[in-house]
Every structure is written in structure tokens, then in C-alpha cells.
Amino acid sequence: xxxxxxxxxxxxxxxxxxxxxxxxxxxxxxxxxxxxxxxxxxxxxxxxxxxxxxxxxxxxxxxxxxxxxxxxxxxxxxxxxxxxxxxxxxxxxxxxxxxxxxxxxxxxxxxxxxxxxxxxxxxxxxxxxxxxxxxxxxxxxxxxxxxxxxxxxxxxxxxxxxxxxxxxxxxxxxxxxxxxxxxxxxxxxxxxxxxxxxxxxxxxxxxxxxxxxxxxxxxxxxxxxxxxxxxxxxxxxxxxxxxxxxxxxxxxxxxxxxxxxxxxxxxxxxxxxxxxxxxxxxxxxxxxxxxxxxxxxxxxxxxxxxxxxxxxxxxxxxxxxxxxxxxxxxxxxxxxxxxxxxxxxxxxxxxxxxxxxxxxxxxxxxxxxxxxxxxxxxxxxxxxxxxxxxxxxxxxxx
Numbered sequence: 001x002x003x004x005x006x007x008x009x010x011x012x013x014x015x016x017x018x019x020x021x022x023x024x025x026x027x028x029x030x031x032x033x034x035x036x037x038x039x040x041x042x043x044x045x046x047x048x049x050x051x052x053x054x055x056x057x058x059x060x061x062x063x064x065x066x067x068x069x070x071x072x073x074x075x076x077x078x079x080x081x082x083x084x085x086x087x088x089x090x091x092x093x094x095x096x097x098x099x100x101x102x103x104x105x106x107x108x109x110x111x112x113x114x115x116x117x118x119x120x121x122x123x124x125x126x127x128x129x130x131x132x133x134x135x136x137x138x139x140x141x142x143x144x145x146x147x148x149x150x151x152x153x154x155x156x157x158x159x160x161x162x163x164x165x166x167x168x169x170x171x172x173x174x175x176x177x178x179x180x181x182x183x184x185x186x187x188x189x190x191x192x193x194x195x196x197x198x199x200x201x202x203x204x205x206x207x208x209x210x211x212x213x214x215x216x217x218x219x220x221x222x223x224x225x226x227x228x229x230x231x232x233x234x235x236x237x238x239x240x241x242x243x244x245x246x247x248x249x250x251x252x253x254x255x256x257x258x259x260x261x262x263x264x265x266x267x268x269x270x271x272x273x274x275x276x277x278x279x280x281x282x283x284x285x286x287x288x289x290x291x292x293x294x295x296x297x298x299x300x301x302x303x304x305x306x307x308x309x310x311x312x313x314x315x316x317x318x319x320x321x322x323x324x325x326x327x328x329x330x331x332x333x334x335x336x337x338x339x340x341x342x343x344x345x346x347x348x349x350x351x352x353x354x355x356x357x358x359x360x361x362x363x364x365x366x367x368x369x370x371x372x373x374x375x376x377x378x379x380x381x382x383x384x385x386x387x388x389x390x391x392x393x394x395x396x397x398x
Contacts, residue, residue, distance in 0.1 A: 121262020129254015
């Protein structure tokens, strides 16, 4: 429990500090402290919009769902020592793939149509995510540069598809979007007809977090991914394929991001349109960092970001303050989590040293140590090896 508390301390303080600074920004720009902490202030409106009623709680959970999927994808790549900035493009490819399968087979019954459309979204994200993994593993290209470039490529391809081959040609439509998916491809509602109405994709996101944790902590592949992330040399020395694990980690990362786009299309929008999900992939980086790349920490961070986004409208209605202040909060959270030395300095939090990192002594050093242990004579040590200013060999041995 103490270890968990230590791990949560810095993220919690980072979120608190981000809210404090954002409140100061609102106060300075408006000149009215009541717009910060008053009964109709920004933070009260934010709370009401995110958690003020069952409908708002359901909206927060729905908004958090793609965050959970994309955050899990980025976190899994982190475990292998990879910085996946391509979740934005992977999510878009997964979304358009699910939308295409969702409307092109209108006569396929439920649940086969839904499962097929969901599988298409996962496969689209997996294939797009595997590209930087392959290039990283077999050419040494840096995954950050590759994933940034692939974001632009993916978004450009999706824009072309939505404005051309996949465009909805219904009378009067001028938007770049796909036709509506068939009813058999929709993810059904959970608690339909009640204030808690949401789609089953919320449960899929929570199940994905559990599966990712089990995969990383309880499977051989997960152990290999964590080992490669901790020390590629040690993994290679132990007989693990570093290249295979790099590709696997990036492919699974893309699969999870693609799942976020697919679930949003099949459960919420029921079509894919230009500008859909903009920012989800980039916010996923902050979510993975805030959650310390732990799957359950990612869920908590995603719920925070989802609540901020869901509550922004009510906050703006209460105070007439731009909802862009939410982006300020998110940016500050990312800043303080990434540069946690600021938080540690502000709140005098001690740094916990960890000496359990995985290391591998070079083979030459191991051979030298073995040779020395074989030839070292018994009795007093030679003068050249005496320590502590002339202490005898017998004292050194003791």
C-alpha cells in the first residue's frame, strides 16, 4: 500500500497544481474570484457537467472510452521502451475501417455484423501500428519520427476516403463523412431507457485494461516486452528476439488505438466524419504518462480527461469562460507529470531510488571476475590490493 501511495502522490499533486494554476489564470483574466470558486464558478460547473447527475456520469464514461483504449495503447508501447505518438492516426484508421464494414454489409445480422466491424477496426489499427514497429526493428528508424509522419499520412488518407470513395452521397449531404452504419453493426446500449444509458463499449474498455494488465504481468510475451523495454541487451542475451517484441508491442499498441476509434463509431457517432476524434491520440500520451503506464492508472487518468471534456460545456455555460481552459489544465498536467522534479521541489517530495533495474554485465567483465576468483591465493592479499590505507590482507578479507 505504501508503494501504491508513493506512485500516486506525484500524479495527484500534478493534477491539483494544474487546477490551482488554471484557477489563477481565470481569476487574473476575469478579475472575479467568484468565477473560480463561487457557487456558479468554473470548478463547480466542471463538477456538475462531469458528475452532477446520472446522465452526466454516463456521458463522462462514454467520453472516457476512446481515451482508455488509446491510453492503453500508448502505455503498452512505453513498456517496450517505445514512444508511440501515432495513436491519432491509428485511431482514425481503426474508425474508418469499422465504419466501412459497418455500412457496406447492410444485410448481415447482429451480432455478427457488429463483431466483424469491430474486428475491422482492430485490424486497421494493428496494421497501421505495425509499420513503425517493423521500421524500428529492421532499419533502426526512430519510432517518434515515423509515428509523427504516419499521423499525417493516415489523416490525409482518411480525408481522401471521406471526400471520395466512402463519402455519403445522400441527397443534401455536403459533409465529408461515411453513410450511417447498419443497425446490426451498432454496439447496443447498456441500461437503455434509464438515466445511466451508455453503450457496451464502456465495459469493453474496462475489460481491455484488465486484459492488458494480464498480458503484461502474466504471459511470456508480456514478460518479454517488459524485458526488452527495461534492457534490450539483457533480453538479447537471454535469447529473446528484440525485433519481434518491438513489432509486437507497436502492433498491439495500434490495435488498442484502433479499437478506440472503432468503438466510438459503432457506439456513439454511427458513422465516421472528418474531424472525428481529433486530439484523442495526442491526449493519450498525457493519459499514459499520468497513469504511470499502469493499465489501471491509465483508466483513472482517462476518466479524469473524460470528465474534463464532458464538464467543459457546463463550465462554459455557468461562467461564459471559454472551454479552452480545459486544454490548459491538460497541458499543465502533462507538464508536471513529465517534469515531475517541479512537483517534487514544490511539495518537498523525496525521490525514491530504485536499484532493481535489469542490468547485464559485459561478457568480458564476467570472464575477468571468474578468472580472478580462480587464481586469487589464500592468505594475505598482495600489497597492491590492500585497502583502507595499509590495512593487512587478513583485515581486508574480514
